[in-house]
Amino acid sequence: MKTDIILCGVGGQGILSIATIIGEAAMNENLYIKQAEVHGMSQRGGDVQSNLRISSEPINSDLIALGGADVIISMEPMEALRYLPYLNKEGWIITSSAPFVNIPNYPELDTIMADLNKMPNVIIVDIEQLAKDNGVNRSANVILLGAAQKALGIEYDKLEDAIRRVFGRKGDAVVEANIKALALGRAAQK
Amino acid sequence: MKKLLLGDEAIAQGALDAGLSGVYAYPGTPSTEITEYIQASPLAKERGVHSRWSTNEKTAMEAALGMSFMGKRALVCMKHVGMNVCADPFVNSGMTGVNGGVVVLAADDPSMHSSQDEQDSRFYGKFALIPTFEPSSQQEAYDMMAAAFDYSEQQKLPVLMRVTTRMAHSRAVVEVKNEARKQNDMNYNAVAANWVLLPANARKRNDIVTAQQATLEENAANSAYNKYIEGKDKKMGIIASGIAFNYVNECFPAGCPFPVLKISQYPLPKKLVRRMCDECDSVMVVEEGQPFIEEMLRGVMPGNAEIKGRLTGELPRTGELTPDIVKKALGMETGQNFSSCEDVAPRPPALCQGCGHRDVYTALNEVLKEYENPRVFGDIGCYTLGFLPPYRAIHSCVDMGASITMAKGAADAGQWPAVAVIGDSTFTHSGMTGLLDAVNENANITVIISDNLTTAMTGGQDSAGTNKFEAICRGLGVAEEHLHVVTPLPKNMPEITRIIREEINYKGTSVIIPRRECIQTLQRHLKEQKKAQEKK
Numbered sequence: 001m002k003t004d005i006i007l008c009g010v011g012g013q014g015i016l017s018i019a020t021i022i023g024e025a026a027m028n029e030n031l032y033i034k035q036a037e038v039h040g041m042s043q044r045g046g047d048v049q050s051n052l053r054i055s056s057e058p059i060n061s062d063l064i065a066l067g068g069a070d071v072i073i074s075m076e077p078m079e080a081l082r083y084l085p086y087l088n089k090e091g092w093i094i095t096s097s098a099p100f101v102n103i104p105n106y107p108e109l110d111t112i113m114a115d116l117n118k119m120p121n122v123i124i125v126d127i128e129q130l131a132k133d134n135g136v137n138r139s140a141n142v143i144l145l146g147a148a149q150k151a152l153g154i155e156y157d158k159l160e161d162a163i164r165r166v167f168g169r170k171g172d173a174v175v176e177a178n179i180k181a182l183a184l185g186r187a188a189q190k
Numbered sequence: 191m192k193k194l195l196l197g198d199e200a201i202a203q204g205a206l207d208a209g210l211s212g213v214y215a216y217p218g219t220p221s222t223e224i225t226e227y228i229q230a231s232p233l234a235k236e237r238g239v240h241s242r243w244s245t246n247e248k249t250a251m252e253a254a255l256g257m258s259f260m261g262k263r264a265l266v267c268m269k270h271v272g273m274n275v276c277a278d279p280f281v282n283s284g285m286t287g288v289n290g291g292v293v294v295l296a297a298d299d300p301s302m303h304s305s306q307d308e309q310d311s312r313f314y315g316k317f318a319l320i321p322t323f324e325p326s327s328q329q330e331a332y333d334m335m336a337a338a339f340d341y342s343e344q345q346k347l348p349v350l351m352r353v354t355t356r357m358a359h360s361r362a363v364v365e366v367k368n369e370a371r372k373q374n375d376m377n378y379n380a381v382a383a384n385w386v387l388l389p390a391n392a393r394k395r396n397d398i399v400t401a402q403q404a405t406l407e408e409n410a411a412n413s414a415y416n417k418y419i420e421g422k423d424k425k426m427g428i429i430a431s432g433i434a435f436n437y438v439n440e441c442f443p444a445g446c447p448f449p450v451l452k453i454s455q456y457p458l459p460k461k462l463v464r465r466m467c468d469e470c471d472s473v474m475v476v477e478e479g480q481p482f483i484e485e486m487l488r489g490v491m492p493g494n495a496e497i498k499g500r501l502t503g504e505l506p507r508t509g510e511l512t513p514d515i516v517k518k519a520l521g522m523e524t525g526q527n528f529s530s531c532e533d534v535a536p537r538p539p540a541l542c543q544g545c546g547h548r549d550v551y552t553a554l555n556e557v558l559k560e561y562e563n564p565r566v567f568g569d570i571g572c573y574t575l576g577f578l579p580p581y582r583a584i585h586s587c588v589d590m591g592a593s594i595t596m597a598k599g600a601a602d603a604g605q606w607p608a609v610a611v612i613g614d615s616t617f618t619h620s621g622m623t624g625l626l627d628a629v630n631e632n633a634n635i636t637v638i639i640s641d642n643l644t645t646a647m648t649g650g651q652d653s654a655g656t657n658k659f660e661a662i663c664r665g666l667g668v669a670e671e672h673l674h675v676v677t678p679l680p681k682n683m684p685e686i687t688r689i690i691r692e693e694i695n696y697k698g699t700s701v702i703i704p705r706r707e708c709i710q711t712l713q714r715h716l717k718e719q720k721k722a723q724e725k726k
Contacts, residue, residue, distance in 0.1 A: 010537065027194050027363060035361040037196070038303070039219055039649070044572065046539035051360075061440035062360040062433065065513040067525030081531040089527045102540065107533045115531055 001031070002055040003153050004064045006083045009075030010100045011048045018073060018145050019052050025154050025162035026054040036062040045102055047079055071151045073144060076100045077112050077124070084119075092121040092151035096144060098128045123147050125188045131181065139181035146185020156186060195364045197357040198223035200328040201295060203364070204335025206233050209371035211262035211290070212240030214250035216619060217648035218269030219304035220358035221297035225267055226651070237373060243645075245654040246590070246619040247272035251279040254292055258348075259385065261377035262290040263339050270298040270311050275590065275620065277314070283348045284318040285387055285395045289380040291342035291349075293335065294320075298354045300479050301510035304647075306570070306589070308508060310479035315350040315456060319399050321406050322350040322456040323415070324432040328362040330415065330454065336371070337415075345406065347399070354478045355510070357433050403457060411459035418462050421449035427470035427495070428520075429453060429463065431483060434476040437516040453477075458486055467495040474519060475499035478511050540575060546706035547573040549678035550640050551581040553686040554609065557694065564607045565600055569593035569621070571613035572647045573640055584611060591620025597635040598628045607694045610637045615645040618655035622662060625701070629667040632698040636690070639663075639701060640678075642708040650711040663701045672700035679706065 005022070007015040019035055026033050036051040051064045066085050072093045074080035080095040087093070093116065099109055116122050125147050131140040142163070149156055160179055167175045195203060202224045205213065215225040228234045229241045240257070244250035247268045254264035266276070273280065273296050280294060296311035315322030323338050325331035331353065338349040383391050410416055421427075428446070430438045431453040438450060451466050453459075467473055467487075473495050475484040481500040488497060498504045504519040505511070514524050541548050550573075558564040568574055568584030569592065576583040586596055593610035601608040612621050617639050628635055639659060645651040655662060663673050672693060676686045686704065693700035707715075 011539065023194055023361065027192070033194060033361065033363055036356055037359045037361070039223070039359050044539035044542065044575065044647075045537075047537040059362075060436040061513045062356045062362075062436065063512050065440065065517065065525060067527045068513075078534055079537075082534045084528040084531050085526050087528055088525070103535060103537055105535045107535060111533050115533055119528075 001153060002057065003053075003071065004069045005052040005054075005071045005073060005152065006049055006064065006069045006086055007052055007073050008047070008049040008079045008083060010079065010102065011045050013075040013100070014141050015048065015050055015073075015075055018141050019050055021142070021145060021159065021162050021166055022052060022054070022152065022154070024166050025158045028162065028165075029158065031056055032059045034059045034062050047082060049083065071148055073148050075141060075144065077109075077116060078107065081112065081115055090121065092123070092148070093119055094123045094125070094144060094148040094151060096128070096140070097124045097126045121151075123189060125185065130184055130188075134180065134184060136177045136181045136184070139178045142178045142181035143185040143188070146182040147188045149186055150189055191366050191368055192363050193366050194361055195328060195332070196223055196359060196361050197328045197331050197353060198297075198359070199227045200332040200364045201335060201351070201353070202227035202231070203366055204332040205265045205293070205339075206231060206239065207367045207370040208336040208339045209263055209373045210239055210265055211373050212254065212257045213265045213267060214240070214244050214254045215267035216244055216247050216250055216272060217645050217651045218272050218297070219648055220299060220355045221267045221269050221272075221295065222648045222651070223358070224295060233370060243651055243654065247276040248279060251276035251283070251294070255279060255283055255286065255288075258288045258290040258292045259380045260290065261379060262374045263292075264290065265293050265295060267295045268297070269305065270296055270309050271305060271307065271589065272296070273309075273311050273314050280314065280348075281318040282387060284320045284399055285392050286385045287346040287395065287399070288342055288348055289377070290374050291339035293338045293342060293349050293351055295351045295353070297358045298352060298479055300354055303355055306587070308480070310482055311350065311352045312456065312479070312482045315352070319403060320348055320350050321345065321410070322352055324352045324454050324456070325357065326432050326435045326452065326454055328357070328360070328364050331357065332364050332366060334415065334454075345402065347402070352432070354433060356478075407457040407459060410455045410457055411461045413455040415454035416459055416462065417452040418465065419446070419450040419452065421447055423447040424449065424470050425472065427451065427466040427473045429466065429473060429475045429477075429483060429487075431477040434478050434511055434516070437511055437513050438476055440513045441517050441520055441522060453483065458483060463487060470495055472496040472498055474504065476505065476511065476516055476519065538578060540578065541572060542709050544709045545572070546642055546678040546704060546708075547576065547640055549680060549683075549686070550611070550638060550704045551576045551583040553678070553683060553690060554611070554638070555581060555583055556683075557687050557690045558607065558609070560691070561607055561694070563605075564609065565605055566609045566611060567593040567597040567600065569610070569612040569616050571616055573611060573613055576611070589620075590616050591624055594621050594624035594628060594635070594637055597637070598624065598631075598633040601634045606634055608635045609694070610635060612637065612639055613646070614639060614641040614643065614655055614659065615653040617659070618653070618662070622666065625663070625668070625699075626666045628699045634697050635699055636693045637699070637701045639703045641703050641705040643705070644708045644711045646708040646710065650708060650714065659703055668699060668701050672696060672698065674701070675703045675705055677706055678704040
């Protein structure tokens with residue numbers, strides 16, 4: 001088993017918490033993991049990405065090659081498109097539909113959506129609204145993770161278990177909210 | 191025991207498990223997380239491992255030498271440009287040698303993700319005659335810390351450990367020891383004749399350390415971290431150092447057909463290099479950073495093999511390596527399927543909404559509009575982003591502390607207004623001495639110390655001068671009537687602009703300290719307070 005994942009968004013959107021849950025699930029399965037993160041000045045409201053690789057075989061490179069990513073998980077629709085050259089032919093894009101506009105030349109949202117819908121395998125979820133409607137405001141990113149479950153090739157139960165372990169210290173309410181968010185994401189899968 | 195660790199965290203855990211007694215560091219991307227990990231470590235707490243931030247890399251290196259002098263193991267961490275700040279004690283530590291083990295960790299930043307240059311710290315190791323380690327994986331980084339401390343004590347020399355951004359900031363599963371080595375006891379074995387670098391003493395040490403280089407090279411040739419991996423196809427041999435080794439392997443999932451020489455310990459083992467050059471028609475040198483090995487090779491080789499690498503264009507002359515760059519150099523096709531999307535706009539980093547630096551630049555720009563040719567000398571920190579729109583407020587940013595000294599030099603040349611903008615942590619790191627120069631000549635400059643009570647850019651570490659800035663400025667001789675503290679908020683704009691204008695018009699050195707906590711650390715502190723109250 002081998003899945004190469006690009007997690008992306010805008011600095012501060014919390015892409016690393018998604019990575020933590022996937023990493024926890026993978027580690028529990030005794031898989032190899034490499035996860036390259038971005039720290040420092042680039043985090044200040046700029047585009048950020050993390051290369052997450054999980055595999056049953058040892059992994060060499062910390063970085064994913066062009067055309068190598070199986071999944072792009074993005075907290076922001078334009079950011080999902082930034083990494084297209086890295087996506088493989090059958091790769092999936094799982095993205096939030098909510099634009100994060102902090103630049104004056106942000107393109108028309110319709111253009112972005114049209115570009116996304118041109119892609120063979122794409123799931124666009126309004127995670128903010130879905131989170132709000134279901135009272136799990138702080139777990140919007142976990143909805144995105146749920147929507148990516150099949151593309152990741154990780155069994156749903158394993159992700160649920162990982163959430164219990166990652167959020168266990170924060171109490172039952174937080175765990176339950178995140179599990180609910182994960183289920184909402186699963187339902188949004190095609 | 192298995193742990194999922196950042197490269198930086200693996201280094202920190204490796205140092206703790208090797209019996210570390212103190213880490214000395216100044217925050218700098220991509221090295222910061224090493225010290226933070228030790229600060230948060232229960233083992234470090236239990237053992238009383240020193241981990242408080244130092245004022246700069248030079249004070250860090252010197253304190254580590256002091257700890258080594260007393261027989262204990264010390265780690266110094268910094269980003270590559272920090273090596274320039276501590277170059278004096280670092281190079282001279284090759285002359286003094288060590289008592290307790292010393293590892294100097296330099297985290298290089300090829301492609302300059304968060305830096306002003308791309309310098310390769312391996313040159314410092316060679317220059318200072320200090321053995322250098324360059325791990326290729328997080329596991330190796332962990333294992334190497336123990337090896338480096340042992341080697342340092344065995345050879346009585348510091349060891350330079352060089353990593354790059356992708357190693358420092360990438361996570362992997364690392365097998366760690368269940369028990370940490372005992373810390374060294376204090377001892378009085380350090381010999382004054384080694385440590386007092388009077389010319390007569392230093393000359394002796396210079397001979398000894400120079401003679402030691404042959405042993406260090408022999409050890410590197412036999413090191414378990416340097417490997418000659420056989421390959422059937424001798425048309426090409428590949429020399430790959432540090433994480434470049436992974437990119438090479440990534441290109442050959444079924445195993446590399448060419449001989450590969452993995453380099454992770456220096457001085458460069460010429461014996462292994464010669465073997466490769468004898469066996470192969472050409473040699474491709476793949477290294478992260480500058481062409482350090484490649485340049486040496488061109489001097490080492492008798493000339494029967496063709497050398498390829500960054501100097502011949504197969505690999506780009508500058509910038510970080512990627513699997514795709516290495517693939518291309520090896521003559522393989524990239525796997526790209528989709529082209530870049532033309533509708534995607536660049537999203538550069540920016541100062542946070544609500545950040546005090548924003549108000550400082552707004553005020554400064556408003557005042558400077560009134561002058562013909564104002565020049566603003568910037569410095570290293572979040573506020574360097576003041577160069578970008580909408581502010582376009584600074585004209586230079588060179589190195590830690592250069593704002594004040596460059597403003598002074600410009601004023602010496604006749605420039606007015608000459609304004610320096612420097613952050614609180616950068617000021618105590620390297621700005622204080624420059625301010626003393628300015629005060630001593632009453633240079634016609636206006637210094638703005640934008641104090642957000644933290645080292646913000648690297649993630650909010652403690653700042654050495656917090657609550658001391660007025661006292662420091664007074665102590666350096668800044669006149670009381672030209673020393674001001676303001677709160678950078680939009681409602682205070684009239685007051686701030688008035689003070690800036692008055693001090694620019696004053697012919698002499700003045701200091702204005704806009705002080706308001708960093709919005710990021712403020713949010714963190716408010717959250718912690720809320721949590722503490724909930725507990726009550």
